Amino acid sequence: MNIEKFKHQHASILGSIDALRQLARAGVAQHASDIAAHIVAMSSTIKLHLAVEDQALYPALQRERDTELARMGQRYQQEMGAIAKAYEGFSRRWNQANKLEADAEGFRRDANQVLRMVYERMQRENHDFYPRIEAL
Numbered sequence: 001m002n003i004e005k006f007k008h009q010h011a012s013i014l015g016s017i018d019a020l021r022q023l024a025r026a027g028v029a030q031h032a033s034d035i036a037a038h039i040v041a042m043s044s045t046i047k048l049h050l051a052v053e054d055q056a057l058y059p060a061l062q063r064e065r066d067t068e069l070a071r072m073g074q075r076y077q078q079e080m081g082a083i084a085k086a087y088e089g090f091s092r093r094w095n096q097a098n099k100l101e102a103d104a105e106g107f108r109r110d111a112n113q114v115l116r117m118v119y120e121r122m123q124r125e126n127h128d129f130y131p132r133i134e135a136l
Helices: 004-026 032-062 067-093 097-102 104-134
Strands: none
Touching: 004 032, 004 104, 032 067, 032 097, 032 104, 067 104, 097 104
């Protein structure tokens, strides 16, 4: 199974998280427009990534003979629900510059929590899940 597109999307999302971290360190209020634009762009990539996983990757894994990988895929899909919901709320709260300017510390706290969940999940996929898929 070719998962290069998924890996490329992970790299893009991780790059966006890093860019957000750098912008926040440089000043949330001063870079509010850039932060909001990064969140909007990253949200598009995340939504596409999740949709393709749900519509193509996970169903394909359920059809594989490797039952352990099928179960792993099912666990990953179930776990992603809470992470996706948390990210969706985050992106709605912080997708406009005026919201960031009004509550820079709230953004920092929220970003530290939600983006860490997204980051850690992608790292698990990159190190544990994707290599198993590629080994098929």
